[in-house]
Amino acid sequence: MRLLSVVSFPPQNALWKSCILGFIPQDSRRERVVMMQRVLRRAFSGKESPWRHRCFSQLAQREASLQENDVLLPKMPPFDYSPPPYNGPSATEILQKRREYLSPSMFCFYKKPLHVVDGKRQYLFDEDGRRYLDAFGGIATVCCGHCHPDVVEAIVNQTKKLQHSTVLYLHHAIAEFAEALASKLPGDLKVVFFTNSGTEANELAMLIARLYTGYNDIISLRNAYHGNAAGTMGATAQSSWKFNVVQCGVHHALNPDPYRGVFGSDGEKYAKDLQGLLDYGTTGNVAGFISEAIQGVGGILELAPGYLPAAYSSIKKAGGLCIADEVQSGFARTGNHFWGFESHGVVPDIVTMAKGIGNGIPIGAVVTTPEIAQVLTQRSYFNTFGGNPVCTAGGLAVLRVIEREKLQENAFVVGSYLKERLTSLKGKYEIIGDVRGRGLMLGVELVTDRQEKTPAKVETIHVMDQMKEKGVLIGKGGFYGNVFRITPPLCFTKEDAGISLPLACNSHYGSL
Numbered sequence: 212m213r214l215l216s217v218v219s220f221p222p223q224n225a226l227w228k229s230c231i232l233g234f235i236p237q238d239s240r241r242e243r244v245v246m247m248q249r250v251l252r253r254a255f256s257g258k259e260s261p262w263r264h265r266c267f268s269q270l271a272q273r274e275a276s277l278q279e280n281d282v283l284l285p286k287m288p289p290f291d292y293s294p295p296p297y298n299g300p301s302a303t304e305i306l307q308k309r310r311e312y313l314s315p316s317m318f319c320f321y322k323k324p325l326h327v328v329d330g331k332r333q334y335l336f337d338e339d340g341r342r343y344l345d346a347f348g349g350i351a352t353v354c355c356g357h358c359h360p361d362v363v364e365a366i367v368n369q370t371k372k373l374q375h376s377t378v379l380y381l382h383h384a385i386a387e388f389a390e391a392l393a394s395k396l397p398g399d400l401k402v403v404f405f406t407n408s409g410t411e412a413n414e415l416a417m418l419i420a421r422l423y424t425g426y427n428d429i430i431s432l433r434n435a436y437h438g439n440a441a442g443t444m445g446a447t448a449q450s451s452w453k454f455n456v457v458q459c460g461v462h463h464a465l466n467p468d469p470y471r472g473v474f475g476s477d478g479e480k481y482a483k484d485l486q487g488l489l490d491y492g493t494t495g496n497v498a499g500f501i502s503e504a505i506q507g508v509g510g511i512l513e514l515a516p517g518y519l520p521a522a523y524s525s526i527k528k529a530g531g532l533c534i535a536d537e538v539q540s541g542f543a544r545t546g547n548h549f550w551g552f553e554s555h556g557v558v559p560d561i562v563t564m565a566k567g568i569g570n571g572i573p574i575g576a577v578v579t580t581p582e583i584a585q586v587l588t589q590r591s592y593f594n595t596f597g598g599n600p601v602c603t604a605g606g607l608a609v610l611r612v613i614e615r616e617k618l619q620e621n622a623f624v625v626g627s628y629l630k631e632r633l634t635s636l637k638g639k640y641e642i643i644g645d646v647r648g649r650g651l652m653l654g655v656e657l658v659t660d661r662q663e664k665t666p667a668k669v670e671t672i673h674v675m676d677q678m679k680e681k682g683v684l685i686g687k688g689g690f691y692g693n694v695f696r697i698t699p700p701l702c703f704t705k706e707d708a709g710i711s712l713p714l715a716c717n718s719h720y721g722s723l
Contacts, residue, residue: 511654
């Protein structure tokens, strides 16, 4: 792993910089310093330089400072897995094929895109076998850990027996998984419709709400993301995710954003704005209200306390159904509860889910009550792959792993520890404007001015790139693209958290 910012580099001295920035094994602090000294002596052997004594002195001072502040780059924890040698196409070849054959809308993180070829638990491996700590989890998707043996076994065993049939025939996997999902939800939420993604689940949920109520208008929140199909793009409320196509029947209420919102953390005032929107922007009756408990793409943004209960009450009076989008915040990720909406003390009429439901398998679901579910019998509703036996067998294995390995409890303990440490960093570094989230769904917003809350866009990209070079992967989001999204597999440990923190500190031009 690289050791950066140990000394000040002489200007325009490529030799010096290349020596210092070389890969140096991190066996111990003392050994690193000794090796650095040897490199420096070799670089300046046989010549006197005005930089020589100065840089040795700076090296010692820097080492002492790093030891005192405990921000030296630590070693990765021991891990008893090494991927087999990779013999496939190189990253360069893959990039060339992507440019030629795949949609130009596809983009990559990082200046030098990461080529991932293997994964195990909370780690990913590149084509050279280098290990990375995955603190993004495939966008809050990998909950049990990469290639969990129980999930893999369930998928492989089912694939060997029957890869696909149709829901027009009977199969035990879909029924067993539906029953297990229903047991995790409150009240009468026990009828499951399986889909292929979160976007598709949200599309279906809004269709059900419109059919059941007989009304058309959907209320969503500004800054929300619910998918990129025709209906869900309308419910999404960030311009960067919306194309110039017809999007009708959706109204966007003020976002109850405790950090940037006009009413701060006063959830009741945002709820009054929602009531105003119902009174003045609709017929007074709506089909439904859709929201995330924690906005994921929106920058790990928790809704202001007290907002959801009041909002649900207003929507019910307007004849609408309440839809909880749990695509990112569901499946134990928030730690204190299995579902994000539970933290707000509400029970929705419809719950949508995906991502963590399959640990990476393409599967989503809509869960509602028996009464509401009846509306889809008015016509034929069918999904070719919804309830596929391989996906549902894998999903059931995921649920069992979460329960057996107590991953919800781990998300709470490790997430609370990590959030506490991140909050302490906010007290030291002005660039950290806000730390938020629950469990292992955390966000860190960077700003160049705390008073003005000026988004630190360039700095965010820089730190992300530097952390990747040092072996830690995080995501980013928020309307301005200046929020780190920390959504690792739920098997993440305190030791992992201890690695990512000093790396973050050491990644903004040496220190934040």
